[in-house]
Amino acid sequence: MNALPHVLLRTLSLPPPGEPSAPLAHSCLDDGERARAAAFVGTRARLRYLTAHVALRHVLAEHTGTDPARLRFGREGAGGDAEGRPRGRPVLLGLPEGPHFSLSHSHDLIMIAVAAVPVGLDVQRVPPPGTVDALLPRLHPEESEALRGIPPAGRTAAFTRLWTRKEAYLKGLGTGLARGTALDCLLEGARTPPPAGWHVHDVPAPPGYAAATAARHL
Numbered sequence: 001m002n003a004l005p006h007v008l009l010r011t012l013s014l015p016p017p018g019e020p021s022a023p024l025a026h027s028c029l030d031d032g033e034r035a036r037a038a039a040f041v042g043t044r045a046r047l048r049y050l051t052a053h054v055a056l057r058h059v060l061a062e063h064t065g066t067d068p069a070r071l072r073f074g075r076e077g078a079g080g081d082a083e084g085r086p087r088g089r090p091v092l093l094g095l096p097e098g099p100h101f102s103l104s105h106s107h108d109l110i111m112i113a114v115a116a117v118p119v120g121l122d123v124q125r126v127p128p129p130g131t132v133d134a135l136l137p138r139l140h141p142e143e144s145e146a147l148r149g150i151p152p153a154g155r156t157a158a159f160t161r162l163w164t165r166k167e168a169y170l171k172g173l174g175t176g177l178a179r180g181t182a183l184d185c186l187l188e189g190a191r192t193p194p195p196a197g198w199h200v201h202d203v204p205a206p207p208g209y210a211a212a213t214a215a216r217h218l
Contacts, residue, residue, distance in 0.1 A: 005199060005215035007115045010059050013206075014048060014108040026050050028057050028068040052110045056103050059112050060092065063099045076174055089118060089174040102171055102213075109206060115215050120172030122164040123211040132159045139166075140185040142192050157210070162186060164212040165200050172198060172214040 015021050029037070033053050040046040057068035064071070076088035090101070102113045102121035113121035132155060136144045143162060150158050165186040170176050185192035186200055194200065198214050205211040 005115055005117045005119070005218055007113050007119055007201075007213050007215050009121075009203060009213075010055065010112040010114075012051060012055055012110040012112075014044075014051060014110070016108075017044065021047060021051075024050050024054055026054050029053060030069075030072075048105055048108075048110070052103055052105050052112075055110065056101070056112055059114060060099065060101060063114055064092070064095065087174065087176070087178065089120075089171070102168075104167075104171075104211075106209065109209055111205075111211055113213050117216045117218060118172055118174075119216075120168040120170065120214040121211070122167035122171060123205060123209055124160050124164050124167075125209050126156050126160045129156055132156050135159070135163070135181075138181045140182050140187070140192065142185050142190050143187045146187055146190075160210040161202060161212070164210045165202065165214070168212040169195060169198060169200055169214040172216065 026034070026037075029050075037046050037049050040049060057071055060066075060071055061068040072093040073090055074093045076091050090103075092099070098116055099114050100117060100119050101115075102119050104111050104121045104123045106123050106125045109123055109125070111121055111123045113119050129152060132147075136147060139147070139162070147155055147159055147162070166181055166184070167177070169184065169186060170179055173179065184195050186194065197217050199217060200212060200214045203211045203213055
């Protein structure tokens with residue numbers, strides 16, 4: 001039997017809109033990260049990006065014993081998608097043995113996962129019912145069938161739990177949504193076998209959110 005991988009999680013919340021945020025020591029970010037932060041039009045989106053990436057550097061510094069500013073990031077594999085966006089899981093350059101990590105944020109919540117094996121993490125705020133209805137056809141047939149059988153009052157929460165499992169797995173693979181969301185069944189207790197070689201697990205999240213991790217078996 002495969003041993004279950006151990007995943008360490010770090011959760012951060014942005015202050016409510018209108019409340020001052022603590023000063024960010026973002027000098028640890030590289031030029032690319034600063035440029036991406038500056039490209040955000042909204043101050044809230046910029047704050048979310050800066051908070052997430054400063055936190056990621058400090059979390060990984062704790063695991064590697066490296067100064068946060070000296071960490072360098074790349075992508076596993078090479079190439080990009082049709083729009084020029086890089087594919088592959090983000091990795092630490094110069095550290096082929098890891099640690100592996102994944103970063104996700106949704107609205108005011110930021111989560112970071114670190115593991116000794118390839119890992120994906122996703123967090124989502126529960127969407128409105130209309131969003132769920134629009135995305136149901138994009139799911140695996142068994143997933144969409146199961147969700148349609150849930151009363152509307154509970155369907156959005158069930159969908160969000162499923163969607164975070166799906167995105168966490170796709171991030172762990174390094175494909176993201178480019179793989180397609182109908183190919184794999186991440187429904188708990190499904191007739192369809194789950195993806196081989198991965199442990200997909202719901203993780204605690206604040207009310208109104210759902211989160212999950214996917215880690216490759218040891």
